[in-house]
Amino acid sequence: MLENGPVAALERVSVRYGSVAALSDVTLEVARGEILGVVGESGAGKSTLLRLLDAAEHPSVGRVRIHGADPQRLRGREIRALRRRIGMVFQSFNLLANRTARQNVALPLVLQRTKDPALVAELLDYVGLADRAESYPAQLSGGQRQRVAIARALVTRPGLLLADEPTSALDTRATEDVLALLASTRRDFGTAVVLVTHELDSVAAIADRAAVLERGALRSAFPVARSAAAARPDSYVDHVHRVLGA
């Protein structure tokens, strides 16, 4: 199978739910190792686009390719193998409440009937939570929970990481930590990242390219200006002053 091209591609894709066109005629590629920010108002089709890239959903019309394969043509075992090469994180973290951080990170390996305690420990260390491995989600802050979720998403070494509003439930500092982690994931592992968000600041901070969805249509995809990230606050107090000050 040819894998030199983009890590994922949508070709003239439409998704319909009854009379609702969630996506209309969208053509978009995700390059190897790029960070693509996807923005758009509520209902624009952002999560639908991620579900296509996760092979959880198929298009009504058009073609999807992920890691060189058409998910619609794959069978059970092949689909599961493909999905192990795709990591996913969500606004609500989706951790198992009755499992520790370490057990949550190990979960994708358990489902594959494999074990790699050293890799699990390495990833917890990578996300800065080596000392919280035995904590349960309820004992962690939102930012820490999201970092556990990112470690879990990375444990199968995916070439593509999909993030659906990963910072929307987090405060400024935790948001910066999570964004920095997504950026370093690309740098250290070469993982392509698709970051869906309402927050243009987040796209400015880490994305190479931005895609704008409006009512299911891709209106624009363009490189993010490096200067767009220049206005990052350097402390929480500075941020509060910037937003609320005269």
Ligand SMILES: Nc1ncnc2c1ncn2[C@@H]1O[C@H](COP(=O)(O)OP(=O)(O)OP(=O)(O)O)[C@@H](O)[C@H]1O
């Ligand atoms: N399973 C479904 N069944 C019916 N309609 C759906 C389904 N999933 C999404 N839709 C509709 O498709 C459109 C796009 O939804 P989607 O969840 O992709 O938007 P979104 O951009 O992620 O919005 P938000 O920012 O609120 O998360 C919406 O009109 C939504 O109501």
Ligand SMILES: [Mg+2]
């Ligand atoms: Mg959504």
